[in-house]
Amino acid sequence: MAANFWTSSHFKQLLDQEEVDVVQQLDKDRGITLEDFKLIKMHMANYILKLAQHVKVRQRVVATAVSYMRRVYTRKSITVQAKLIVFCIKKLYSDEKYRYEIKDILEMEMKVLEALNYYLVVFHPYRSLSQLLQDAGLNDMSLTQLTWGLVNDTYKMDLILVHPPHLIALACIYIASVLREKDTTAWFEELRVDMNVVKNISMEILDFYENHRMITDERVNAALSKLPLKP
Template sequence: MAANYWESTQRRFWQFSKDELAHMRDELEKSDQALVQMFPLPRRTHLNIYFNQQIGRLGKRLNIKQQAVATAQLYIKRFYCKVEIRRTNPYLVLTTALYLACKMEECPQHIRMFVTEARSLWPDLLHADVSRVGECEFFLISEMNSQLIVHQPYRTLTSLQSDFFLTQDEINLALSVINDHYMTDLPLLYAPHTIALTAILLSLIPRPNNSTNIAVVTAALTQAQQNRPGTGTGTGQNTPGASEKDKQQDTRMNKIQRFAVFLAESTVDIEGMIDCTQELISFYECHEQYNDKIMREQVNRFVKARGLDKH
């Protein structure tokens, strides 16, 4: 339920294993093979980056809070688990998801605003009639089985930031990791608190996309896992590399240690955190190869060719 992630529809119906997710997507593509072959699309991560940018632009124009944008991104992800992307006009889906998310996150705006702003961003890709968004809303809600209440990692971050003495810089870094994770499959794979804790951990090390630093993270996580009661004989007091002279470095290590102790005492899914870390790293790597122009062309091609912009 709304306060309880464990009983939420998110955990019961919208959290998958990697295999399940791959299978669902395979099935979707199989059912539309001709379409898939006719309109090749770049890898999913790059699609996600593109959508993220586009929805971010729309959100900015309408002055929409990040929390609602994030909810919309999750809606889009869920929707495209059920519906083949080439059957839809992604610009319409994006606009509608944001319109719906704003109502759910209690910051609604008039449907007309969304259409007007979306049309000024993507002039020849969207119908001017608001009823198209209204219709797409039915489609979205129906595919999501009206399960619209979303649990986000932001809440965990807010409630834990003082426990870990996070600085504003660290909080901001964790926030940006959380924002970024909406471009990966992680929201469909892991509980929001697992993601939030991963983001906090990544915020505690400098330049998290540096591979040596990742080793530090993984080491901290593995150690925390071993230090759990009943697993291994660790004492929890070991410090990975305790010889730092730099004072700032020192506090940072202390924070990582405190964090590791917290994890060891908790029942948090540490393996999941390790996987989240790795997924995020490969996401950042993949991001470097992103080409906006190619992306835009490929999406617009099927939208135009199939006349999806006309209705």
């Protein structure tokens, strides 16, 4: 993996929000709206997380898998054995429409790689987050846990496709410091980052939480019903 984000394929593959919020024509023909599209991706991110908890992989592996999923859907892996994934899917879901076999998982592998244009490098906010929290002197366990939780939740959105990971980390620190009433103004000024960008990302995260409260299972199921699922 490239050691420097700014020279990596991840940086070169960053997208504008307008490029992420695109519903492909085939999906439009099925009646899928942009709101449906976002709900489906959120559902799939939750599905990956739930599956990963059973497979017992690290959070960064989960985050990478979710990032790949989101990258794929802008253009047209969990690193464990396919047989284990199939076993856990069958354990989690008894519904026949989720009855995938090992060969189905392996056949999709090349399709996913092609959809990603073989750009597999992903830099996550986690490394920056640890360094930034230490630099800011924010050692409060409650604030630290809140910040890490915020970063985890950003993978329910498309932020990793649009923004550099250190800015996502800074936005989460900004939100957490406001909620925990920690004055980090001087520290942010010393960083010389564009606070307008940090605050805009923060608002995206907060807007997600606000909108998430209005998301019901019925809305998610209505969006999923428009997809051609394998019987």
